[in-house]
Amino acid sequence: MTITKSILNCVEGFLTWLVHMVAKNSFNKTLYRFNFPEVWYSPWRENRDFQAIYEKISSQTLISERKLFDLYSLANQVAHFRDGIVLEIGSYRGGSGALLASVLPEMQLILWDNWGKPVVESTYFIQKTYAVESDLSQAQNFMRAFQLNSPLNCNFVSDVFPNSHIINSHSGEYTFVHFDIYDENAFLEGMTLLWPKLRVGGVFVCGGYGAISLSGLTEQVNLFVKRHNCTFIQSQSGQGVIIKR
Structure with missing residues (x-):
């Protein structure tokens, strides 16, 4: 082990311990550890197409630029299908939905959020932001303005996820699903309904995978990929990518 690597390990260990000490709730320091990335490649900074989209949507989303670029890249990789349903669960004010619509x-495109409907809120570790009723009109207005020069092929679902009647009413297969809510039970129940409708080669992105405050969700994703015929990738931006085989 080089001196540089030893120093980095010490710094990472100290920062992990520091977060553990000040956090409201404890976490497993073996599974969750602060770390410096080995690769600093940041292609989103020079990708003009992505940056043009990001400039328009950044004020309408809580998702980081790096995560949005991964979403942008993954969506581009299923563009060859040219049909199917793009489903986003946890759309907030429509920023990431607009990104998917552009690609x-x-x-x-179906954007789904509770938009003020009662949900079981969690304050574990960090204070989470939940969509309120007024965010729905913001999302609708933003999508209309964003797609001004093209037909609006977007539907909004204002309900708590999952809802079997709504999912069963969707005609066609899912090509791309962006799951960006934090409830492991919603993931577990929702995937029972969504997985049969996800096409082979379709992509399911779990936006909260690996987050220090979402260990329950991460565990459920890990169990799911062990039991189903799929390819799984952990994005270093903090997303779990499931590709149906």
Whole structure:
């Protein structure tokens, strides 16, 4: 082990211990550890197409630039299907939904959030932001303005996820699903309904995978990929990517 690597390990260990000491709730320091990335490649900074989209949507989303770039890249990799449903669960004010619409304009887009409907809120470790009723009108207005020069192929679902009647009413297969809510039970129940409708080669992105405050969700994703025929990738931006085989 080089001196540099030893120093980095010490710094990472200290920062992990520091967070553990000041956090409201404890976490497993073996599974969750602060770390410096080995690769600093940051292609989103020089990608002009992505930056043009990001400039328009950044005020309408809580998702980081790096995560949005991963979402942008993954969506581009299913664009060859040219049909199917793009489903986003946890749309807030429509920022990430607009990104998906820009990459996959020919597909039907469904944006789903509770938008003020009662949910079981969690304050574990960090204070989470939940969509309120007024965010729905913001999302609708933003999507209309964003797609001003193209037909609006977007539907909004204002309900607590999952809802079997709504999912069963969707005609066609899912090509891309962005799951960006924090409830492990919603993931477990929702995937029972969504997985049969996800096409082979379709992509499911879990936006909260690996987050220090979402260990329950991460565990459920890990169990799911062990039991199903899929390819799984952990994005270093903090997303779990499931590709159906």
